[in-house]
Amino acid sequence: MIDHRSLVVELVRKGLLNPILMKSLLDDSSPTQVKVKALKIVTGLAEMDKEFYELIDGADILQQLKAFLTHDDPEVRAWTCTAIGYMCMRSSYFYSLLAKHNISSLLVDLLFDKDVFPRVCAVFAIGHMTLFSEYFYEDLRRCIHQLAKLLLSPGMHNITKRNVAACLNNLSKHSDKLSEDMISKGAMEALLKVVTDYSVVALDPNRIDDVKESPLQRTLEALATMCKHQPCRQFIRSSHVYPAIGELRD
Incomplete structure (x- = not known):
């Protein structure tokens, strides 16, 4: 109905x-x-x-x-x-x-x-x-480490991984209040691991359909949002995954 x-x-x-x-x-x-x-x-x-x-x-x-x-x-x-x-x-x-x-x-x-x-x-x-404001940021601070673990969980469906990446995006979108936690609690490392895991597929023109189903786009969007905040931006630039992001851009 x-x-x-x-x-x-x-x-x-x-x-x-x-x-x-x-x-x-x-x-x-x-x-x-x-x-x-x-x-x-x-x-x-x-x-x-x-x-x-x-x-x-x-x-x-x-x-x-x-x-x-x-x-x-x-x-x-x-x-x-x-x-x-x-x-x-x-x-x-x-x-x-x-x-x-x-x-x-x-x-x-x-x-x-x-x-x-x-x-x-x-x-x-x-x-x-967390779509519209940082209203719940302080309450949700303790969820960051668990979201990072869920993002890397081998049994987790790609749809859920996309939702986790979107969640981390929203937790960074409205302020830098949680930036240090994103680094110290492993969220950024987890997002960069997803980039590593899925970039090979993304760079293969024969596997374009697999890319559409992957969490890669949502992950990159989350990293882009985090780059608004200086500590996160520096963390990405110093990561060994940074060149892979350049390849994806190209």
């Missing part, structure tokens, strides 16, 4: 986001799949248009979202992260509310989750929470 805006608007007008209804769907007594589908509704509305942000806010579900980030079921944890990510995708509307409920700290914890699905969705959420 999310693909049909007029129908969605009608459903919302009829009370789809009514606080009493949403609380009952997300209540502890609801079956897990009901919770998941309710989270998917919030996700779809937030993805569709920022005009729904105020209505999602009015549904008064932030306390339940916070609780779901530590839910026993990994699917609930994952879809909660996804919903939060889309709630931050189009504007900073929810920043202060998320901060009030200490959501950022719980998302960082999920980067260490034993299940892959919540981990990758936490990356997605953190990436979107």
